[in-house]
Amino acid sequence: MARIIAVTGKGGTGKTATSALLIRHLAKGNKVILAVDADPDTNLPETLGCEVSKTIGDIKEFMHSERDNLPPDTNKESVLKSKLYEIIEEMPKYDLLVMGRPEGAGCYCYVNNLLRGIMDKLVDNYDILIIDAEAGLEHFSRRIFRKVDDLIVVTDGSRRGLGTAERIRELVDEMKTDVSNIYVIANKVTETNREMIANTAKELGLQLIGMIPVDEMVIQRDLAGEPLFNLPDDSAAVMEVERIAVKLGL
């Protein structure tokens, strides 16, 4: 059964960068990886350095608009599955799936129900999933993914950022999705805020598993819009994510 790791956090904290670096780490091994971009506001594909033209949102729209034009006895599950396989971007070391835009008006109960069944089987084909998830965790509450082994909340150094981590923990309690572990990674950490972050995390009872330092190389690439996937091994951010990956047993 695939291990499902979801990386979340509020916008701008660096969860997409963290996801990309975790994938970078995993791609060096032999595990079969599925990377999922589940946040319509971010750009995991670009951060990884690949292009994705179509998303699950697009194929859901396709199923919605074409359903009366398909032959009446079409097996819609089989069509949806094929369309889904078509949009999976197959990179040399990992597959990438983009959830894409939110649903339009109308009822998506049926197509979501089909999708859940298809995703359950698809996930079984991988050893590990890294999901870059928006903070509302919509795809989990919709049960497109039924469980999460490790939920990683990425936060910046602010108290507010750590507060978000706490809120996400509360959200998880309300959801039906089964979440085994919740961890926090502090990002953009400097020497001045390092101790304060550690203390605040402790205060809030959050399990802090890593502190990614401010990394000039990451900043440069972000500015230039270049992927982070090919950062050199001696990048401070890469090195810290490697340490985190070891702690997570990846």
Next chain:
Amino acid sequence: MADEFPFEISPMFEGERIRKEGMHVELAGPKSKGFELVRAADMNDVEDGRFTLIGPDLSDMEEGSRYPFAMIYKIAGELVETDLESIVERRNHEFQNYIQGMMHLNQRDDVWIRVGKEAVSKGLNSFEHIAKAVMMLFKNELPFIEKVEAIYITDMSEIEKEIDNTRAVYKARDERTRGLHDEDVDTFYGCTLCASFAPTNVCVVTPDRISLCGAINWFDGRAAAKVDPEGPQFAIPKGELIDDASGEYSGVNEFAKKLSSGEYDRIKLHSFFEFPHTSCGCFEVVGFYIPEVDGIGWVDRDFAGTAPNGLQFSTMAGQTGGGKQVVGFLGIGVNYFRSPKFIQSDGGWNRVVWMPRMLKEKIFQDIPEDIRAKIATEDDAKDIESLKSFLTAKNHPILERWVEEEAEEEAEEEVPAKAQPATQRGFAAPQMMQMPANFMPSMPMMGGGSGGVRIILKNAKVTVEKITILKED
């Protein structure tokens, strides 16, 4: 039995995905061409177990390459008939996926197949292995097939030669499928996907009635119920036919009681006024009775304006939704307009007087020709008065009802003990024209058997000089 093949065969391989990296060859699919086709043939025309390959075999295909691919199976047997072709064809998908190291996706001329490297390295080097395995499964699992032979094509020009014929076969099949009606089947399907927000909803899907959300047709219900009978879609044995015109079945009524937890015990599938289908919350279109013209208007989710009754889709949906059986409103899926049984017990299309232009354009071809021009849109009528003028000018069949109703009223006036004042009833009532925005139209007196009248007035201002209600002798 499986020992003779260089691969394992089991349903457990069904979900197996072959990634680009692990793939030896890709066949057909979105970047190439192909199809699968099952044809019923005469016993003499099928050589049992025979396999023919036109084009290069697996062993000729380089790792990582892509080829067009067609699979034709000829089947014969005493019980084999053309109608079974598509059912058998669907099983090709399943059986090829049972083969370890094979991935078969989609259907018909959208098929997409991959053969894994690992399977090839274990000795899968000819399509003959695959075809023989599938033919074996056909005969084992579908005993009515007495003889089967397979022809696989991997040559583009040969596939192109065949593809038009194949598409013609698909098209003929679709036409037959579209000709399937409620009376042709003994099972309908129910769906509870909406049950969380419409707990008393009773969704019944039949060949002539698509689900209200528009997503589930009878075939979808059948497919889902077969895979998981306890799932959200399940079989409803239709039972005895109680009334043909309105589509009332004993089996549906029994399920109505069960699914609505006793709230409703009768549902007439093709009726607007009497025991109509419940409305979930996901319906694409809502129908509304317009008492002033004794007709029915329809408004869809995409129409943001107000219907001639002064209400918007959202308002009507709010009052109707949640799984209620509300006489005077009815939620439907767009495809129900295409049903030959469309509200047939209430006059069908002859009762339809208004719908938004976009919706009308969408289903234009499905509206009976003689009434197309007579149904008003927001361009023709924005309120009751202009709707009446339009219907009158176009000589809409609804006018016949007006005449009948007027005659009835006159008759009623002669027997004052029985009737309400004429101005209270018909479409001519002047105070009805300034309907407040959230006025819920009351229903006209229903014919016998409906067990009384329910009148709901919300925020209504009704001025009456005198009302006399007398018990009938």
